[in-house]
Amino acid sequence: LEAFYQLSGNVGGYPFVKVVIDKQNDKIHFINHSAYPFHADYIADKLLEIVPEVLHQEIDKYNKKFYFDLDRRFYLAILAFHVRENKRFFSLETVEVDRMSREMLEFLYNFVKTWVDPSVPILLKPANHFQEAYFDEMNTQEFPKIFPHELFSQAKFIALNQGFTQGRIRAFLNEPDYASNRNSLEWYDILVMPKVPDDIPRISGIINAEHTTPLSHTNVLATGWQIPNCIQIGVMDFILSKNLNGKWVEYTVKTTASEVDLRPVDPPLKQNLPPPWRATKIELEEPEVQHTTITALDDLRMSDRFRFGTKAANLGELHHILKNGSERLLGFYKINRPPRANLLPYLAASLGVPENANLQDTACDFLRSLVRLPRGIAIPFSIQQKFLESSPKIQQAIGKLKMALELNAPQIDPMCVQLQKMILALRFSNNLRDQIDSKIASHLGGVSSFVVRSSSNAEDLENFSAAGIYESINHVTTADRILESIKRVWASILSPRSVRLRQEVGISLDNVYMGVIVQEEIKSTMGGVLVTTNPANRSDFRNVYINVSLKSAQQVVQGTDLPLQYLLNTVEGGGITLSLGADNKKDISSQDKAELQKLALAGRLFQSHFSPDYTFSTPVDIEWLVNEKEIYILQLRPYAR
Numbered sequence: 001l002e003a004f005y006q007l008s009g010n011v012g013g014y015p016f017v018k019v020v021i022d023k024q025n026d027k028i029h030f031i032n033h034s035a036y037p038f039h040a041d042y043i044a045d046k047l048l049e050i051v052p053e054v055l056h057q058e059i060d061k062y063n064k065k066f067y068f069d070l071d072r073r074f075y076l077a078i079l080a081f082h083v084r085e086n087k088r089f090f091s092l093e094t095v096e097v098d099r100m101s102r103e104m105l106e107f108l109y110n111f112v113k114t115w116v117d118p119s120v121p122i123l124l125k126p127a128n129h130f131q132e133a134y135f136d137e138m139n140t141q142e143f144p145k146i147f148p149h150e151l152f153s154q155a156k157f158i159a160l161n162q163g164f165t166q167g168r169i170r171a172f173l174n175e176p177d178y179a180s181n182r183n184s185l186e187w188y189d190i191l192v193m194p195k196v197p198d199d200i201p202r203i204s205g206i207i208n209a210e211h212t213t214p215l216s217h218t219n220v221l222a223t224g225w226q227i228p229n230c231i232q233i234g235v236m237d238f239i240l241s242k243n244l245n246g247k248w249v250e251y252t253v254k255t256t257a258s259e260v261d262l263r264p265v266d267p268p269l270k271q272n273l274p275p276p277w278r279a280t281k282i283e284l285e286e287p288e289v290q291h292t293t294i295t296a297l298d299d300l301r302m303s304d305r306f307r308f309g310t311k312a313a314n315l316g317e318l319h320h321i322l323k324n325g326s327e328r329l330l331g332f333y334k335i336n337r338p339p340r341a342n343l344l345p346y347l348a349a350s351l352g353v354p355e356n357a358n359l360q361d362t363a364c365d366f367l368r369s370l371v372r373l374p375r376g377i378a379i380p381f382s383i384q385q386k387f388l389e390s391s392p393k394i395q396q397a398i399g400k401l402k403m404a405l406e407l408n409a410p411q412i413d414p415m416c417v418q419l420q421k422m423i424l425a426l427r428f429s430n431n432l433r434d435q436i437d438s439k440i441a442s443h444l445g446g447v448s449s450f451v452v453r454s455s456s457n458a459e460d461l462e463n464f465s466a467a468g469i470y471e472s473i474n475h476v477t478t479a480d481r482i483l484e485s486i487k488r489v490w491a492s493i494l495s496p497r498s499v500r501l502r503q504e505v506g507i508s509l510d511n512v513y514m515g516v517i518v519q520e521e522i523k524s525t526m527g528g529v530l531v532t533t534n535p536a537n538r539s540d541f542r543n544v545y546i547n548v549s550l551k552s553a554q555q556v557v558q559g560t561d562l563p564l565q566y567l568l569n570t571v572e573g574g575g576i577t578l579s580l581g582a583d584n585k586k587d588i589s590s591q592d593k594a595e596l597q598k599l600a601l602a603g604r605l606f607q608s609h610f611s612p613d614y615t616f617s618t619p620v621d622i623e624w625l626v627n628e629k630e631i632y633i634l635q636l637r638p639y640a641r
Contacts (some may be wrong), residue, residue, distance in 0.1 A: 004081060005439055009033030012536065013157045014080050015259040021075040021111050022047060028115050030079075039076045039095070040066065047074075056339035059556065067098045067572075075100075075108050079116070084154050090116060091146055093125040097542075097572040102134045109143055125151075128574040129593055149580045149587075152565075153211070156233045159255045159536065160206075160214050163228030165190070166268055167204040171236060171245045185556060187504075188276035190236060190251050198468045198558065199497060202277070203227070205251045207260060209235050211579075213565065214535040214546045217468030220621070223535070224465025224640035225277075225364075228253040232260040255536060280377065281506040282464045287457050287513050292380035294439040297517070300324075300378055302610075309455030309515035312378035314610070314636045319373055321609060325364040331608035331616035333359075337541045346571045350601055368624050370598050372632045375447070376519035377439045378455065383432065384490050384514050391426050393401045394419065402509055405499070406562055413496040420491040428483055436486070440518060447520040450476040452485035453635070454492060455515035464505055468557065469498045470514070474521060482518060489516050520630050527625035530599060531554045531639045532607040534567060541569040541617075543575075544600045548588065558625075564588065568600035575600070592626075599624060599631055606636060 007030055008015040018039050019032040029042065036042040040062060044050040055062060066076055076098065080091045092112055094100055109124050116122060123146040126132040142315035170185060171192040172178040178193060182201075185191070190205035198217035198379070200206075206229040213219065222229035230253045232238075239245055244262065252261040288306045300308060300316020308316075321329075333343040348355045351362050388394050401415045427469055429437075429633050444450070452473045459466030471492035473485040490500065493514045502512060528548040534540040547556045548564040556563045562582040575597060577587055588596075608616045621639040625632050 001081070001120070003030075004079075007032050008081075009037075010256045010258070012255070013155065013159075013503060014082055016078050016080040018042070019077040019079050020047070020079070021108065022073065023075060024073045028111065040486060043074060051641060059339045060345065063097075067095060067609050070101060070104070075104070075111070077108055077112065079112065079122075081120075082151065085099070088120050089146075090120055090122045091125040091151065092122050093127040094131070096127045096567075096576060097569065097574065098127060099130055102137060105131065106138070106143060126576075128576055129590070130574055132577070133373055133590065147231055147577070149577050152579045153487065153604040155211075155231075157257065157259045158211075158231040159225065159227040159253045159257065160208075160212075160219050160231065161223050161535075162253050162255055163205075163226065164250070165204045165228055166248065166250055166265060166270070168248050168267075168271070169244045169246065169262075169441055171239050173236065186271070188271055190249070192239060194236075201497070202275070202501055205229070207232055207251075209233065211562055213465075213556060213563055214545070215531060215556055215621075217531045220467040220557075220640060221465050224463075224467065226463075228250045230260055230443075230593050235260060238262075264287050264316045275504065275506055277463075280463055282461055284457060286462070286505065287380045287381055287511070289385045289513060292382045294380065294383065294435060295378050296439075296443045297373075297378055297519075304378075305457070307382070307515075308378040309381070309457055309513075310460050311453060311455040311635050311637060312517050313455075314418050315373065315376065315517065316378070317610070318371075318606070318633060318636060321364075321606070322368050322371060322373070325360070326609045327360065328609045328611070328616075329363045329367075329605045330359055331611060332604055333608075335616055343571055350570070350573055365584075366598075367602055367605060370631055371633075372627075372630050374451075374520045374522055374632060374634065375444055376517055377443050379436070379486065379516040379518070381457070381513035383435075384516075387426070387428070387432065387490065388423070390421070391427065392428065394422050397422060398509070401494075401499075405503055405509065412499065416494050416496040416499050419494045421427070423491040424487050425483075426487070433483065436483065436518075440479075440482065444518070444520055448477065449521040450482060450485075450516075451519045451521045451634075452476055452489055453517040453519060454489045455517050456493060456513065456516075458493075458502055458507055458512045464502075464507070466498070466501070469495075469501065474554065486516050486518075490514050519634070522625060522627050522634075524625035524627050524632075526550055526588070527556075528563060528623075530603045530622045530624060531619055532570075532603045532622075533619035540568045542571045544570055544603055546596055546600065548581075550588075550597070566593075566596060568597055570600050570604040573597065594633065595626060595629065602631075610636065610638075612638075 004017055007017045020029040031042045044055040077094050082089055113122055123144045125146050126135050139418045167188045167190040170189045186202055189203045191203055192207040194210045195208055195212050196206050196218050205227050208231045211231055228251055248265050248267045250263045250265050292307045296318035297315045300313055302313050302317040305313035345355050351366055353362050397419050404412050454472055455469035456470055471489045476482050476485050492587040530546045534545055534546045535541045546566045549556050564581045565579040566575050566577055603622050607620050610620055619639040621637050623634040
């Protein structure tokens, strides 16, 4: 172990050493991580005597030899050290893209085993779904195994968002305890709970004492707010034993660490200062609130966000892509991702066509054959404005709220609640009711159940995430319920929490508008959320991260039950199961994984189209579901970086 630590790097909280077996010369090489961050660099320098420039120019050729050839000279692997419940062991796995056969894996295991301290067991770990497929055929006595999801479920520490802050620890054992103290939270507090709920005010740090997903509303907010956030099992006992609750600490989260870093400090002067994010004013694009008609989603484009909100406009843009194609779809794969000049050959392989094929047309055809979009209509900002202006009492109450916000008066929360009640009590005019009813009857005739979604101009902005702040209502069936749900969505823009979060970053109530999406509700066998990045490693250009619920996508974003979690490779293909969810018992079928692989590729193509710049690297967040093997995309939005 002493030699191991001298050579090791650290990832995901545990140390590892890269291994190369030279089968031709019957030798094993343990690589110094600080000198050679990649296996290929070491092989080129020490074993093939190739200069780095030549290696990088021909990296695809060498990678094929290293990871795909069945008759290969070099076997590449990673040996990691773990301690679980006072038990020590190594895990041995290949690089994630490696397509080793079962026999090759067995050879790898036996070769490495002879060179490792026999007092520390080695467990063979599949690096991808291809290898998992034949792990059940391997003799457990000869080849002890451990799966990635088993390690994940036992992990004591997971970095959800790197960062550093100084703040006051506020630890609550349960939600009732938190709810009774919520109003005492300050901007500089670090909230510690088994699972931090999604109604939190803006604070300085988060620590979850139980496993959760990075894609819950709470953790997406933490990413958008750029605050440190992690999972640390046993942190409650640590805080109580060190008497840290209510005390000031330095709080650091690093992806290379093996545990959270909490160090007591004296209370700084900053507790008497306003939060630093108040100095960063959020700029809103000028909305258009003149008369705009209620419009079918498939008639919108991205530029219509000024009238209908970002969510509605993005859904319209998705309809446009599927109907007309896009010249931007290949953007991600065309860009230099060092050391590769472009990834188009990999895209061609994923699409099952030759490299010289028309990839743009093929990509469009692939999306059309794979993706479905629910029917729906979009209600513009102008309808909300007209509805609110129809009540002088509501206008007067909004004026009083604006004044209270300017004075930072203590009665802001009850004023917001009263305003929401007034909106819900206000009747629709016959004309407005008829407009909405007519559009639903025209575009959604035959639908028995609806989803009514928010689509504001004050969400998904740079430095301001609004994940989970505004209302969306599922399982809406009757015309009256649809109208009531529309009012609930409008009223959510005046909830105490949304008003305060916007006020903190200088978003004036005068500039905030809410559009509404009325969508057909699709029954599903599986749903979830996909983000086109690896939250644990933002420099990973291969993988996208998918959360799966066998019930609904809402369970993922609400963070109630731990979902199944996957990383799927959108370059070489393949993937890995990170978590089997709350039950931690059964994985989805290989057929379902194949569908997720297609969805991952679709997400990467959509990322290119929706990218705000020409690096095509800005990730997107996609809510999706599967219905009788058809994949529906319910919404697409930027994912906080």
